[in-house]
Amino acid sequence: MSRPELKSDISYTKGLAALALFAVMAAVLAGAPFGAPQGFPDGANLTASIGYAMFNVGVDQITGATLVASEGFLVAFEIIDVVLVAALAGAILLARRETGDESITAVVADGGRELERTLRGDDRSEDESPADDGGDR
């Protein structure tokens, strides 16, 4: 039985590098100057603005209302589409069993019954066998 517990056999010395990175970042960011915040205009429809920005549309096509300013992301949208398809295809390629015999997959999908029969050397199909013949099962 395993319970969630704090990992103890890790190298904390390497972790100090992460802590040092945080210290440097905090020291720099705490004193960084920023201009006055502008914020979104009142009543701005952000969801619609994001949706139209994704397809390079500058004006709300339904109400004609002005959207929050943004750059266009149509090219990025198409590229991310290709990247996702490539990643999924790559994941399936990596996860596939590397046996030439496709029937292995079918056997495993069968719950292993076929494989079990083969290992036992038993030709008898389970459907044909009597449910309970009082044997030595």
Place this chain on the structure above:
Amino acid sequence: MVPPQWYLLLAAAVFCIGVFGVLTRRNALIFLMSVELMLNAANINLVYFSQYWGNVTGQTFSLFTLALAAAEVAIGIGIILVLYRNFDDVDVTKAVTMRW
């Protein structure tokens, strides 16, 4: 509005937790989670400064970051499956050669 320093500190903390995980842990699945933390630290900044400057470019871009993270995890899980099949373990320090 909350000052930007707090959001930057939060994002830096989340990012450094991710770096800490990558540096100290050896489980490949924890690696994936840590990389997700680092990506989401960037998202925090993108969304906050989108609001700060009144421009939705950052929020839209964070959506693309999420999609890219999904692609990265898909490939990462595939690699971990191969790692487990070849080494019977998901310890990243065991795979030290390019070929075996």
